[in-house]
Amino acid sequence: MAMLEVRDLHVQFRTDDGLVKAVDGLSFDLERGRTLGIVGESGSGKSVTSLAIMGLHRSSDKGSGTEVTGQIRLDDEDLVSSSAERVRQLRGSKMAMIFQDPLSALHPYYSVGAQISEAYRVHNKVSKQVARKRAIDLLGRVGIPQPTVRVDDYPHQFSGGMRQRAMIAMALSCDPELLIADEPTTALDVTVQAQILDLIVDLQAEFGSAVIIITHDLGVVAEVADDVLVMYAGRVAEHGSGGDVFLQPGHPYTWGLLGSMPRLDVARLERLRPIRGTPPSLIHVPSGCPFHPRCNYPPQVGGDRCSTEIPVLMETGPGHRVACHLMLAKQQEIWAKLAPGAAAAEAAAAEETAATEETAAAEAAAEETAASAQPGEDVTEVEAT
């Protein structure tokens, strides 16, 4: 039994335009000490999932019309069916979350130390002095210099990376067993990104917690995640270890994502290759496989299965699940051709054969024209070479 088990999670919002199916049948497990990276485009349901795990959909005003169904089992306790009070007690203490923009996520009127102390005192009955000591200790642990001085500083007095570290300190104040990081590095520049990711990995090793990193940046996922979950239109497209998903992806969406990344190790032969089309509306989700309007491979599946039948997550390898109608052998075949290294090699080989063919044809034509010896063809010869 894993620490976090999500089973058939559905999150729907009732809006004036219709029912938004933000999460439409999500299931995964997460063990202690492991990192799960959830990847997807904007609107794929990644953030909504994390907010559902934390129970943050409930607290907003009553008339919001958010429905969460399914099971979210944290250490065998189902959060969806628990009372709001119970989930509130777990929030911050057993599961904690850090957000994308630390400047807007921290309260501007309270010092950083006060906010961290507050997080600690919600779940631990200690005095203000003890909590303050804890805050200073945590700030030091996340790598903020001079923590005894900076504990009384306000969020606007920190730089972006420092603020995010302070947020991480705040999230870890009660030693949570699950840390959810929602796009923690998106608002930071690249060098700071690396530092923050290193910090999260180090802290995870130290605290032994499970981490969910939500991001649209595949590089970040490759760096830190043990397992990867690719989401599309509120559903799981592919789920497996980092190695599986990056080296042997089975879902056309994953192929598209990997293929659209600019790479340094491949010569710049052509333009970037984005996935054609746009993400679907979550109110009018496409029938069958939600990806089929943007997918190149329904013809290979045969019939109109892709547009009528929702693909089920199937195991294509140990711990590797893909939701696609393509047969496993077909998936591997297509990927073998698509993989960036393979494509370049193929293209180079194709060019070579084309070049040698051309020269051979030119030589043959030259011999012919030499025989007829007409001035016009001399010009043609020069052009062909």
Added chain:
Amino acid sequence: MITFIVRRLIATVFLLIVVSMITFAIFFLIPRLAGQNTYQLATEYVGRNPTRAAVLQLEAKLGLDHPIWVQYGNFLKGIVFGAHYNSGTSITYCPPPCFGYSFRTQQPVWPQMVSDLPVTLSLAIGAAVIWLVGGVAIGVISALKRGTLFDRFSMGIALAGVSLPIFFTGLISLELFSYKWPIFPNVTYVPILTNPALWARNLVLPWVTLAFLYAALYARLTRAGMLETMSEDFIRTARAKGLRERNVVVRHGLRAALTPILTIFGMDLGLLLGGAILTETTFSLPGLGQFTLLAIQNQDFPEIMGVVLLAAFFIVIANMLVDILYAVIDPRVRV
């Protein structure tokens, strides 16, 4: 923080000087620039009976033929040090701050204003407490229960409160609660030191009438501010930490939403201290508002000057206090 306060204090002093200059200019410089000569100017300020002798006397008394900066200097000197008035027969001394002698009562203006001030203070501060607490509370609840019956009902009443003129609500409440049903009979002002209980009782109707108007405004403002603040990211973080909803709303939400409300509160209170003319007249309270009304009706120039300067003083001070309060609440402002 201390430097901030000191800087604001210095700025306030300068501002008060500028305000006195502007007031002085309005009464003495601009008419001259517009073409009036000293005789015409004195005629305007001499009061109800502009006999030639009175005008000439005023002209001399005010020193209108001196250069303008000498006039202003004398004026400032009078405020700070007091002034001597040579009325021909004797020299009278007017203690500082001297705004001159009222035409109506022939008494120095300042002591009269001072004696009227407690009434206005009682009215303004009492109503202010009621409207701030009541308006903000209703605004917060309406924001949290947006769309419910309470929200629509309270905002509807708030709309009425903001729209109905205060003399209307005042007269209606007098008619109902003072004459028809003698719950608050005989609404006259009783000084607080004489009889605190009666003081409060007689002020309830004016307080509620005045507060109704402002509470309505503040309820709407607070509601809007809360709705905006509660959708901020730091509220989500506060919830994610596991805080109780009550703490999220008050310590994180309300505190952030309250700052613009406090700014407006400072301004409103400052304006009100200069004299809540309509309310005081409706309820016959002898405060600065009534004083002002009488001064205008009688064209009593020294009194008018005195009231204008005092009101300006209150507003400037209120502004300064609000600025400082803002810096106390919002650390981003402390530059």
